Each structure stands twice: as C-alpha cells, then as structure tokens.
Amino acid sequence: MTFTLNPTYDDNPRLHGLVARLRDYLDGELADYERELGLTAGSVYTRETLEPVWRRSRELGFYGVSLPADLGGAGLSFTELAALKEEVGASPRVLSTSVLGDMGGPLRVGSIFQYATEYQIEKYLLPVTRGERAxxxxxxxxxxxxxxxxxxxxxxxxxxxxxxxxxxxxxxxxxxxxxxxxxxxxxxxxxxxxxxxxxxxxxxxxxxxxxxxxxxxxxxxxxxxxxxxxxxxxxxxxxxxxxxxxxxGLGRVTVNRLLHCPTALGGARRALELSVDYARTRQVQGAPLGTLQSIQHRLADMATDYYAARAMTYDALAALDRGERPRIEAFMCKLFVAEKAFAIADAAVQIHGKSGVVRGSEVESLFQRLRMFRILTGSSEIQKNGIARFLLLP
The missing domain is CATH 2.40.110.10 (Butyryl-CoA Dehydrogenase, subunit A, domain 2)
Structure with a gap:
C-alpha cells in the first residue's frame, strides 16, 4: 500500500469513479446545502433537513451503494465500502454520515435481511433502502x-x-x-x-x-x-x-469493528492534512512553522501512524473479501486505529496552537470525534481483552 493523503484508487476504475464523485458531492452540493442552512457540528436539525440528503444521495448512487444489486446497491466489496467511508470520515460536512446511509439508513439494515420475514422486508427494510423510512x-x-x-x-x-x-x-x-x-x-x-x-x-x-x-x-x-x-x-x-x-445485534461484530475503522482513518487523514497545510503557511519569526524540527518530527510520527493504521485495516478488510474471518485482526485494528487516530488529532491540536483550541475550529471537531472512537463500538480495553483471550486460551 502506497502512502498518500489523496488516495485515487487508479487500479480500481469503479472505485476511482465513486470516490471522485463522492468528493465532488461532499465538497460541492452538500457543502452548499449546509451553508444555506447555517449548519455546524452543534446544530439541532430535524428529519426534514436530512430527507433531501437521502434523496439526492440515492439519485447519485451513494445511498445504500454497498447493498447487493437486487436491493438497489452496487454490491461493493468490504474494501470498496471502506474507501468510501474513509472519504466520509475525512469530510468536514455535518451531514456526511447520511450520504452512504449510516444515519439510520441502508447501512444499518443490510445485515438483517437474512433474519427478516417477507412482511418485515416490505414494511420496514426496503423503505429504508429507498430513503423513505429510517x-x-x-x-x-x-x-x-x-x-x-x-x-x-x-x-x-x-x-x-x-x-x-x-x-x-x-x-x-x-x-x-x-x-x-x-x-x-x-x-x-x-x-x-x-x-x-x-x-x-x-x-x-x-x-x-x-x-x-x-x-x-x-x-x-x-x-x-x-x-x-x-x-x-x-x-x-x-x-x-x-x-x-x-x-x-452482535453477530457481525467483526465486520462492524473493521468498518468503523475507515471512518476514524478519514478523520486522522484530515487532521494530518490540516496540520501539513498549517505548517506550510503559518509564519513564525519570518519562516514557515514547518521549518522547525520539532514540528517536522511530529508530522512524521503522525504520517507513520496513519500509514500503519490504514495498512493493517485494509489488510484485514481484504481477508474479509476473501471469505476469511479475521477476528483477532479486527480487535487489533479497532484498538490500533482508535488509539493512533486520536494521537494524530491530539498532535494536530498541538501543532495548531491557539487556533487548535478555539471552539468551532475543524481541528477541535476532529479531536472530539476521534476521542470518542476509543470508546464507541467497543472500548480499547474491550479490544485488548479480545486480543489477550486469543493469545492465552488454547
């Protein structure tokens, strides 16, 4: 896996096109929509705010894209879905989690079709995939x-x-x-x-x-x-x-652990990207902040942590795509990604100094989101318990 802050997936034409279109939507139409509404991370909004995003995302082929073709999706692999989730995680858009269907949409119901009756599929699940229910x-x-x-x-x-x-x-x-x-x-x-x-x-x-x-x-x-x-x-x-x-409720826990990692990786990537830009443009005593060795070393650590976390995550996702069940690897990925993503966010705040601790800044938002990831979907301690059981039990 090549290190980059701008993955393009040139080796996968379908994914290349999806990622390009997703970025365009997040940074274009969705950004304009949020700007018109004056949305911020702390805004209180209603379902009426989300419904246009569900509809437009479905029109563009993003809403439920991971579902099988017979359910209106594109039948993405786990690796392909992860790449899209990483883009959503890297986006500063408030409503970005509604684009693929994480916010009460298709990504929440895809795994339960196998348990549902025809009645339940028609009344509950299919309307969710169409953006009609949540x-x-x-x-x-x-x-x-x-x-x-x-x-x-x-x-x-x-x-x-x-x-x-x-x-x-x-x-x-x-x-x-x-x-x-x-x-x-x-x-x-x-x-x-x-x-x-x-x-x-x-x-x-x-x-x-x-x-x-x-x-x-x-x-x-x-x-x-x-x-x-x-x-x-x-x-x-x-x-x-x-x-x-x-x-x-917990049956797909290995898959869920791994598919939460790309969201955190996206946030870590964005924190690193903002830090690199700040180090290049912020002037200190007549020179860019990035000329200081302490800043250079911090950025190097951040980039290395991001690359390592991303590489192990996509390696485990590839195992899922091969039909394997990487349980221990999922514990390791969730632990390592959560800890390193937050470390990257913490370093980003340090690099930004005063501007990093100001309420409403993007770096502050990333810091808060990535701190939560160490607890959500199983705390880091729970992941360590799982790893230790694998090592110690016959």
Whole structure:
C-alpha cells in the first residue's frame, strides 16, 4: 500500500469513479446545502433537513451503494465500502454520515435481511433502502454498555406478542427514525439461561417514547433515548427467532469493528492534512512553522501512524473479501486505529496552537470525534481483552 493523503484508487476504475464523485458531492452540493442552512457540528436539525440528503444521495448512487444489486446497491466489496467511508470520515460536512446511509439508513439494515420475514422486508427494510423510512438500533442501556447481558429491558409474553418495558440510551439516529431494531431480555429464561430477542418497534406505538438523548462531546444532536412502558409488539415484529437477539445485534461484530475503522482513518487523514497545510503557511519569526524540527518530527510520527493504521485495516478488510474471518485482526485494528487516530488529532491540536483550541475550529471537531472512537463500538480495553483471550486460551 502506497502512502498518500489523496488516495485515487487508479487500479480500481469503479472505485476511482465513486470516490471522485463522492468528493465532488461532499465538497460541492452538500457543502452548499449546509451553508444555506447555517449548519455546524452543534446544530439541532430535524428529519426534514436530512430527507433531501437521502434523496439526492440515492439519485447519485451513494445511498445504500454497498447493498447487493437486487436491493438497489452496487454490491461493493468490504474494501470498496471502506474507501468510501474513509472519504466520509475525512469530510468536514455535518451531514456526511447520511450520504452512504449510516444515519439510520441502508447501512444499518443490510445485515438483517437474512433474519427478516417477507412482511418485515416490505414494511420496514426496503423503505429504508429507498430513503423513505429510517431506523435506529437500540441495544445500549445506562448500565449495559460493553456488558450487554446486563440489560434490564424485558419482553414479557402477552398472547401471541410481548410487552416491552425498559430504557435504551444512545440510539443513534433515534430523533429521525420511524422504527428501532431493539434488543430485549426475555422475561422467561430458556433451558440454558437468559435469552435475548430482537424486535422491530414502531416508535409511534403506545407505550414507546422517544426522548432527546445525551449530547456527546462531538456536539452532535443525533442520539435518542427509547423509553418503553408496557409497549406491545406483535409476533410479526419479532426479528429472527426468540433467543437470537444477541446474534442479530452482535453477530457481525467483526465486520462492524473493521468498518468503523475507515471512518476514524478519514478523520486522522484530515487532521494530518490540516496540520501539513498549517505548517506550510503559518509564519513564525519570518519562516514557515514547518521549518522547525520539532514540528517536522511530529508530522512524521503522525504520517507513520496513519500509514500503519490504514495498512493493517485494509489488510484485514481484504481477508474479509476473501471469505476469511479475521477476528483477532479486527480487535487489533479497532484498538490500533482508535488509539493512533486520536494521537494524530491530539498532535494536530498541538501543532495548531491557539487556533487548535478555539471552539468551532475543524481541528477541535476532529479531536472530539476521534476521542470518542476509543470508546464507541467497543472500548480499547474491550479490544485488548479480545486480543489477550486469543493469545492465552488454547
């Protein structure tokens, strides 16, 4: 893999064209749209703000591009999807995560088609791929993050259906969603102990309340709490079989870990790019900041960390494309990318000095986003646990 801050993928004509068009849209139409609305990272916006982005992204072939052709996508490989996600991660656009369908769109439902009934596909999933409906995923609770089995949300039998009671937090895209893919603990244990099931919960159902979630340090208002109080779901809303909830919710954890890495790599690349530009243009005592050896060494470390993190990620993604299951490599990639991406962002703030700690600057935004990545989708400590288990257990 060649080091570059401007990957063009000339060896893959399809990907080359997609990346070029995606950059044009992010820096052109989408930038203009956000400018007209005066959007910033901390803006509060509604679904009505997102719907034009969903529609336009679908028209341009980006929304759900990774889905199979029979679902309206281009059937991208994991490596190709990662390249597009890296571009989104490198973009300063506030709404960039809606372009490929990360924000409650096709990327959230692609993996669950295999569990869905025809009814569920027609009512819930296909409308999401078309940008007509949106969803959120509700697994996390205040006392059940990394320890998902600590969840308290329960599903109690009621006739052919169930009554859901509990409180989910950090349901990303919840403020804009029509339904939630929600994991609950069954009130009645199975022979082997507690069971967990997945349900498709319409968010306008009596007993279901969507509350504004906590605002993360990135300042984004994209989280919701899903509060359930004796909320009835019918048998047609059970996704998969009873007891398959954690398999559905966590079953693609290796893929998900790896596909979160390109987003962080994109942010790290942007932080490095901004730092290089600043070092070239910022004048200190009559010379560019970049003439100082301390700055040169810091930039060299940042570039090396980015290259190493990117190389290992795309190597693991290539293994996925070959049909392999790189579990240990996924743990390693998530750990290394998270730690190095944040280190790059931290160094970028240091290089920018005063301008790096000013509220509203792009470097500040990258610092906040990349700090979160060390916790989201499994903390660095969880990744280390997984690596250690692989090394120590027979």
């Amino acid at each position: 969803c959120c995923f509700s697994l996390t609770e205040n006392d059940a993050g990394s320890d998902v089995r600590g969840m308290l949300t329960t599903a109690t039998p009621d006739g052919d259906g169930w009554r859901l009671t509990g409180h989910k937090v950090f349901s990303t895209a919840g403020p804009f969603a029509d339904f939630s893919i929600l994991i609950a603990k069954m009130a009645v244990d199975g022979d082997a102990g507690p069971r967990y099931s997945a349900f498709l919960v319409d968010l306008d159902t009596p007993g279901c309340t969507v509350q504004q979630g906590e605002t993360p340090m990135s300042g984004q208002h994209i989280e919701a709490d899903i509060v359930l109080d004796d909320c009835y779901v019918g048998p047609e809303q059970l996704l998969g079989d009873v007891g398959q909830g954690l398999k559905i």
